[in-house]
Structure formats: structure tokens, C-alpha cells
Amino acid sequence: MDEQVEDLYSVVNERRWTIDYVYDLTSKVHADLDGNGKADQTDYWGLVTSSVNDADGYMQGSLVSMVTRDEEGYPVLSVDEEKMADLVSRVYRLMWENEGCYAITGDGTNIQDTLAQDKALLATTRLSAVVSSLGDMESDYGILPYPLQDENQPAYGTRVQDAVSLWCVPIDAKDSDMSCAVMEALAAQSWRTTTPVYFDMALKSRYSRDPETSAMMDLIKDSVLINFESLYNESIGNPWFVLRTLMPQKKDNFASYWAGNKKVITKTMEKAMDKLKALD
Numbered sequence: 001m002d003e004q005v006e007d008l009y010s011v012v013n014e015r016r017w018t019i020d021y022v023y024d025l026t027s028k029v030h031a032d033l034d035g036n037g038k039a040d041q042t043d044y045w046g047l048v049t050s051s052v053n054d055a056d057g058y059m060q061g062s063l064v065s066m067v068t069r070d071e072e073g074y075p076v077l078s079v080d081e082e083k084m085a086d087l088v089s090r091v092y093r094l095m096w097e098n099e100g101c102y103a104i105t106g107d108g109t110n111i112q113d114t115l116a117q118d119k120a121l122l123a124t125t126r127l128s129a130v131v132s133s134l135g136d137m138e139s140d141y142g143i144l145p146y147p148l149q150d151e152n153q154p155a156y157g158t159r160v161q162d163a164v165s166l167w168c169v170p171i172d173a174k175d176s177d178m179s180c181a182v183m184e185a186l187a188a189q190s191w192r193t194t195t196p197v198y199f200d201m202a203l204k205s206r207y208s209r210d211p212e213t214s215a216m217m218d219l220i221k222d223s224v225l226i227n228f229e230s231l232y233n234e235s236i237g238n239p240w241f242v243l244r245t246l247m248p249q250k251k252d253n254f255a256s257y258w259a260g261n262k263k264v265i266t267k268t269m270e271k272a273m274d275k276l277k278a279l280d
Contacts, residue, residue: 005121008144009212012156012219018148019058019090022047022122026100029121039102041114046100047122048114051247053161054124058091058243060159060225061146066239067229074273075228077239077266084242085254087149091243092252105248115141126161127220130207140209145220156223159230237261237268 026046068078095103112133115123145156208214233240
């Protein structure tokens with residue numbers, strides 16, 4: 001396929017890289033490569049994505065906030081329902097009202113392979129998949145952040161996959177302060193030694209095909225959004241799973257979804273906060 005695509009790096013830098021822009025770019029890009037008359041992953045697509053894990057990325061990508069703090073400084077549920085309804089509508093349109101999008105109703109672990117095989121114009125994936133799957137790709141590729149919700153958004157946002165490793169200090173630790181100090185020292189040393197090798201030498205050099213992609217890596221890193229509601233999501237009633245719940249079901253009615261879940265999430269979150277307060 002030979003699409004006429006403008007310089008997407010400039011689109012990102014000019015903050016025109018929005019969900020609607022991606023829709024307009026990909027909506028007419030589709031070719032039945034094997035001639036079987038079926039829309040499947042063997043075709044060529046404008047966008048290949050997952051309606052589960054990759055849908056989560058639009059939450060951070062749109063700088064969604066679902067909590068505020070009470071007078072004691074503890075998180076309480078507080079959702080801009082109009083903004084969330086708009087986000088759900090835009091992502092639904094991108095995935096399910098887009099003839100150029102192939103959305104997988106699974107976690108999409110092999111999506112990057114479709115891109116590596118030159119069967120997609122765009123594909124959502126993780127940076128780790130760039131290292132594992134795209135390094136030996138013959139065609140050139142670029143890396144871009146998740147799109148803005150709209151052009152009024154002040155900055156980009158990037159998700160960190162929630163399946164991360166955590167260190168904990170047991171309640172019977174003889175010197176919890178020392179345990180924390182050691183973990184902090186190890187993390188600091190890793191930041192000084194491991195991070196530069198992985199980020200600067202691997203991602204920004206080995207796996208970036210041009211200086212513009214290298215700059216995009218900096219933008220993506222600088223826009224990482226790690227927030228309470230995504231980190232503690234499964235302990236506070238799963239408020240963060242709005243898109244990964246609705247998109248696989250091909251539903252876009254956020255209002256009814258939230259009306260049916262808000263009370264349970266609020267109560268679950270209150271119980272979690274009671275447990276945190278008890279630790280004091």
C-alpha cells in the first residue's frame with residue numbers, strides 16, 4: 001500500500017495528533033490481501049489495535065483523572081463524566097465505526113507482528129514490543145505517542161502497563177526505615193546505570209530509525225502518567241477499566257455504564273481507604 005501521509009512527527013509537535021485525526025487518517029485504508037472476502041488480521045489495515053489492553057492507553061493519553069483528595073489528603077472518587085463520555089465516544093468511533101481499523105477483542109500481544117509484516121499503517125503496542133519485534137523490520141517505522149483526546153488538551157499522556165513489579169516491606173521487618181532506604185538506593189542506582197543504557201542507547205539509538213523518532217521517545221518518556229487510580233485500580237473497584245470493559249463489548253454508552261457501577265466503586269474505594277488509614 002502507498003498512502004499519502006503527511007509528516008506525522010510534525011502533526012504530533014503541532015498537537016494535531018488527536019483521536020479524530022487518527023480516525024481520518026486510517027478510515028479508508030484497508031485491502032483484502034488474501035482475497036478471502038473476510039476482514040481479518042491477514043488484510044492490510046489503517047490501524048490494528050486491541051480493544052482491551054491498548055484501549056487503556058487512551059485513559060492516560062487523554063490525561064483522565066478520576067480522583068481528588070479529601071481534607072485529610074486521601075483519594076476520593078471524582079470523575080468528569082462529560083469528559084469520560086466524550087472519550088468513550090471518540091475511542092468507540094475509532095475502533096468500531098472505522099472501516100480501516102481492525103480491533104482485536106483480546107490483549108493484542110501480537111499486534112506489532114502485523115506492523116512488522118507491512119500489513120498495517122499504524123499499530124498500537126508497547127515499547128518492549130518494539131525491542132522484541134521491530135528491531136529487524138526491513139521497512140522503516142516511526143514511533144508516536146498516544147493521540148490527544150482533542151486539540152484543546154494541554155499535553156500528551158503515556159500509560160505504563162499495569163503489570164509491573166513491586167517491592168514490599170513485610171509488616172514484621174526489624175527496621176522498615178532501613179529496608180526502604182536500601183530499596184531507594186537500589187532504585188537510584190538502577191536509574192543512573194540501567195535506565196540510560198536501555199533508554200538512550202537501545203530505544204533512542206538502536207531501535208529509533210531517525211532523529212525524529214528519537215525525539216518522540218523523549219516526548220513519550222516525559223509524558224508518562226502514573227496516577228493513583230490506575231495503580232490501585234483493582235483494589236478500588238476497577239474505575240480505570242472503563243474503556244477495556246466497554247470497547248470489547250462494542251458499547252459506547254458511558255452514562256449507563258457509570259450509573260450502574262459508580263456506587264459499587266465508591267464503596268469499594270472507601271473500604272480501601274479505611275484500610276490505608278488503619279496502617280497509620
